[in-house]
Amino acid sequence: xxxxxxxxxxxxxxxVRLNANGDLKQRLxxxxxxKEALIEILEHAPGKSTIEVKVGKMRIALRDKEAELxxxxxx
Amino acid sequence: xxENQVKTCPIIANHIKIALVGQPNVGKSMLINSVSNxxxxxxxxxxxxxxxxxxxxxxxxxxxxxxxxxxxxxxSDYTIEExxxxxxxxxxxxxxxxxxxxxxxxxxxxxxxxxxxSMNKNVVIALNMSDEAEKEGLxxxxxYMSELLGIPCVQVSAVTKDGIExxxxxxxxVREDDKQISKLVxxxxxxxxxxxxxxxxxxxxxxxxxxxxxxxxxLLKNNKRTYQRIHDNPIWTELQPILVEASxxxxxxxxxxxxxxxxxxxxxSFNRGIVAEVVKQKKQEEKKTLxxxxxxxxxxxxxxxxxxxFFMWGLFQLTFEIGSIPMDWIDAxxxxxxxxxxxxxxxxxxxxxxxxxxIAGVGAVVLFVPNIIILFIGIALxxxxxxxxxxxxxxxxxxxxxxxxxxxxxxxxxxxxxxxPAYMSARxxxxxxxxxxxxxxxxxxxxxxxxxxxxxxxxxxxxxxMAGNVLFAVYIGGAMLGLVAAKVxxxxxxxxxxxxxxxxxxxxxxPSAKLIWHxxxxxxxxxxxxxxxxxxxxxxxxxxxxxYPHNHILEEKYxxxxxxxxxxxxxxxxxxxxxxxxxxxxxxxxxxxxxxxxFEPLGFDWKMSVALQTGLAAKEVVVSTxxxxxxxxxxxxxxxxxxxxxxxxxIPFASAVAFIVFVMxxxxxxxxxxxxxxxxxxxKYFFYLFAFTSITAYTLSFIxxxxxxxxx
Ligand SMILES: Nc1nc2c(ncn2[C@@H]2O[C@H](COP(=O)(O)OP(=O)(O)OP(=O)(O)O)[C@@H](O)[C@H]2O)c(=O)[nH]1
Ligand SMILES: [Mg+2]
Numbered sequence: 001x002x003x004x005x006x007x008x009x010x011x012x013x014x015x016v017r018l019n020a021n022g023d024l025k026q027r028l029x030x031x032x033x034x035k036e037a038l039i040e041i042l043e044h045a046p047g048k049s050t051i052e053v054k055v056g057k058m059r060i061a062l063r064d065k066e067a068e069l070x071x072x073x074x075x
Numbered sequence: 076x077x078e079n080q081v082k083t084c085p086i087i088a089n090h091i092k093i094a095l096v097g098q099p100n101v102g103k104s105m106l107i108n109s110v111s112n113x114x115x116x117x118x119x120x121x122x123x124x125x126x127x128x129x130x131x132x133x134x135x136x137x138x139x140x141x142x143x144x145x146x147x148x149x150x151s152d153y154t155i156e157e158x159x160x161x162x163x164x165x166x167x168x169x170x171x172x173x174x175x176x177x178x179x180x181x182x183x184x185x186x187x188x189x190x191x192x193s194m195n196k197n198v199v200i201a202l203n204m205s206d207e208a209e210k211e212g213l214x215x216x217x218x219y220m221s222e223l224l225g226i227p228c229v230q231v232s233a234v235t236k237d238g239i240e241x242x243x244x245x246x247x248x249v250r251e252d253d254k255q256i257s258k259l260v261x262x263x264x265x266x267x268x269x270x271x272x273x274x275x276x277x278x279x280x281x282x283x284x285x286x287x288x289x290x291x292x293x294l295l296k297n298n299k300r301t302y303q304r305i306h307d308n309p310i311w312t313e314l315q316p317i318l319v320e321a322s323x324x325x326x327x328x329x330x331x332x333x334x335x336x337x338x339x340x341x342x343x344s345f346n347r348g349i350v351a352e353v354v355k356q357k358k359q360e361e362k363k364t365l366x367x368x369x370x371x372x373x374x375x376x377x378x379x380x381x382x383x384x385f386f387m388w389g390l391f392q393l394t395f396e397i398g399s400i401p402m403d404w405i406d407a408x409x410x411x412x413x414x415x416x417x418x419x420x421x422x423x424x425x426x427x428x429x430x431x432x433x434i435a436g437v438g439a440v441v442l443f444v445p446n447i448i449i450l451f452i453g454i455a456l457x458x459x460x461x462x463x464x465x466x467x468x469x470x471x472x473x474x475x476x477x478x479x480x481x482x483x484x485x486x487x488x489x490x491x492x493x494x495x496p497a498y499m500s501a502r503x504x505x506x507x508x509x510x511x512x513x514x515x516x517x518x519x520x521x522x523x524x525x526x527x528x529x530x531x532x533x534x535x536x537x538x539x540x541m542a543g544n545v546l547f548a549v550y551i552g553g554a555m556l557g558l559v560a561a562k563v564x565x566x567x568x569x570x571x572x573x574x575x576x577x578x579x580x581x582x583x584x585x586p587s588a589k590l591i592w593h594x595x596x597x598x599x600x601x602x603x604x605x606x607x608x609x610x611x612x613x614x615x616x617x618x619x620x621x622x623y624p625h626n627h628i629l630e631e632k633y634x635x636x637x638x639x640x641x642x643x644x645x646x647x648x649x650x651x652x653x654x655x656x657x658x659x660x661x662x663x664x665x666x667x668x669x670x671x672x673x674f675e676p677l678g679f680d681w682k683m684s685v686a687l688q689t690g691l692a693a694k695e696v697v698v699s700t701x702x703x704x705x706x707x708x709x710x711x712x713x714x715x716x717x718x719x720x721x722x723x724x725x726i727p728f729a730s731a732v733a734f735i736v737f738v739m740x741x742x743x744x745x746x747x748x749x750x751x752x753x754x755x756x757x758x759k760y761f762f763y764l765f766a767f768t769s770i771t772a773y774t775l776s777f778i779x780x781x782x783x784x785x786x787x
Contacts, residue, residue: 020575025333028577030187034336043370045376045472046379050472056180060579061471061577
């Protein structure tokens with residue numbers, strides 16, 4: 001299964017599953033990161049540990065730790 | 076703003092109390108500023124407002140009370156500020172909700188709206204940022220949207236002030252209307268379950284203020300408060316199995332084991348429908364938005380951090396270069412002012428109190444206003460352009476290594492202005508451990524009030540070309556120390572799991588000159604006000620303590636010696652000596668002499684020790700105390716009697732370095748300590764902070780002193 005943290009810059013993906021729990025999951029959901037949502041990787045921060053993604057019209061920064069919890073597939 | 080808060084509104088028929096709710100950074104605070112004459116803090120990142128604020132104003136025949144609440148993405152208690160909003164909405168009394176929405180991102184904002192719709196309150200939607208929507212070619216049919224949602228929607232812009240009156244008219248109208256009936260529709264399985272629960276509640280005539288449909292929705296969503304209420308009701312035993320079955324059914328339909336996820340998806344699909352109906356994209360969306368273009372440079376993986384450091388360096392360079400121009404004028408002004416006022420006062424004591432006490436003390440603080448203004452402008456730009464979140468993003472990896480959360484950057488940067496709002500804004504951190512850790516190191520970010528101390532000492536010991544660089548080094552050095560301290564604390568006191576980092580990156584916005592002006596002017600006025608009141612009082616106190624008790628025997632002894640001295644030079648030396656001896660036996664001198672041994676290893680004389688101690692009240696007092704002490708005990712023959720010269724003459728270089736290090740680290744001012752204690756949640760934290768900062772300050776300043784001695 002492909003996960004968000006190993007995806008490359010510029011890739012356009014579709015969210016398949018959220019493996020996060022509790023509060024974090026709530027937060028991702030309220031950012032619009034949910035099943036079927038389209039997600040694009042915009043930028044990696046220095047050290048590659050943080051990424052910037054675009055969901056809908058919104059830009060979101062997250063760490064690879066969190067990105068690992070988002071299962072995606074190529075579209 | 077303050078006067079608005081103090082004034083209490085009479086409770087009369089025409090009073091409307093509004094709760095302003097919306098996701099972060101949609102312009103809630105700015106909207107209030109544009110309908111009233113309030114000056115709430117506005118900034119282009121999530122989490123500017125962290126506490127509720129009431130603002131009163133009148134419109135037509137109505138008294139309005141608007142409550143500005145922290146932005147919240149969803150009805151959750153993710154962070155403290157979101158809890159503030161959630162608790163307010165559920166527990167306080169208010170008439171109407173204005174739901175502020177960013178018109179350029181309807182789908183995301185409507186997620187919160189959907190949740191508000193089952194709350195049993197009348198709502199008015201403010202489609203804010205309509206100016207931006209227009210620029211982006213978005214055409215929103217507000218009246219159709221009102222019809223679809225059953226909620227009046229009004230297009231407004233807090234910047235251009237378009238539509239503000241329509242919004243208020245809509246609020247007045249809604250207050251007269253009956254309760255709104257939510258037009259939210261769910262997928263078939265959810266509707267089936269809702270219908271069943273409604274039928275059941277109706278059968279048992281369950282007594283609720285909210286509609287049965289809303290109660291059913293809230294029950295299905297696992298809303299804690301609704302549960303608590305129904306839990307004690309006899310119908311609960313029968314209702315519970317129905318709810319369990321219903322949840323299973325819905326979860327199955329959504330292929331998820333989380334009912335909240337299922338509801339988020341339900342809302343999203345409803346909202347997609349709304350957006351498809353009411354929004355028309357007039358222009359073709361550009362491949363890359365302006366924000367993305369700017370981002371490709373500013374958050375470039377390699378160039379990003381150097382660019383940020385360059386901006387910082389430039390800021391401190393400007394602080395010195397431009398800041399020092401008016402400084403000579405201010406200095407000259409206070410010199411002239413002191414002489415002029417002094418000439419009109421015949422009583423020696425009173426003259427000295429006014430000239431050497433108040434004017435010297437306040438003058439020493441006001442001297443640095445230009446530097447402070449430049450620093451404030453820098454911070455205001457960082458806050459209002461959207462760059463703040465970018466730097467948090469850039470530094471997150473780096474911060475993470477030191478055990479800090481990337482979002483800590485926001486309170487830390489605020490700390491360069493003043494620690495008090497910085498302590499407050501640490502609320503945006505979700506985890507208590509992260510928050511406490513951040514609270515402990517905010518003090519390492521030198522606040523605006525420490526700037527005068529640095530400028531004074533750096534000005535005294537470095538050439539003007541170097542001064543800006545040294546100032547930059549002092550600030551960066553302080554921040555670095557803060558990071559190291561964070562690491563130490565993380566490894567010892569605040570051990571634990573790392574918290575998730577998920578943060579919205581706002582689009583870049585060009586701040587209006589008016590906005591910057593307001594932010595900077597109000598902060599500067601606060602600084603000046605403080606100089607005129609608190610600092611003036613402190614300076615008077617310092618003057619008194621350094622002039623009394625009088626020692627007539629000593630004075631006479633010296634008078635005689637001076638009389639009998641032969642040469643002019645000898646006379647001057649003797650009278651300088653007299654001043655010095657008198658100062659040393661004053662109350663302040665006694666205190667200073669008493670504590671001097673403790674500070675001796677750091678190379679501080681008693682005057683510096685006293686300045687540090689008075690600085691506990693406020694950091695500006697460090698400078699004003701030095702101002703008074705050197706004005707009173709200053710050399711009589713000195714032509715250029717500015718404080719800078721006095722410092723460079725009387726204080727050795729190594730001691731000055733140690734002094735800067737000490738001021739950089741030691742306990743924040745009284746007001747900030749109080750806020751720290753409140754935000755940290757207990758007096759014990761204050762003692763930890765005191766011990767932590769004092770030990771660190773002492774140790775590092777000792778090292779700095781010896782290093783400087785060794786090197787020079
Ligand atoms: N173009 C445009 N910008 C706006 C408008 N309203 C607000 N802004 C900008 O949006 C940003 C956020 O404004 P705030 O008033 O701080 O937002 P808030 O909703 O109070 O944010 P939080 O307190 O963090 O929840 C600021 O940079 C404002 O200048 C508007 O109508 N048009
Ligand atoms: Mg706000």
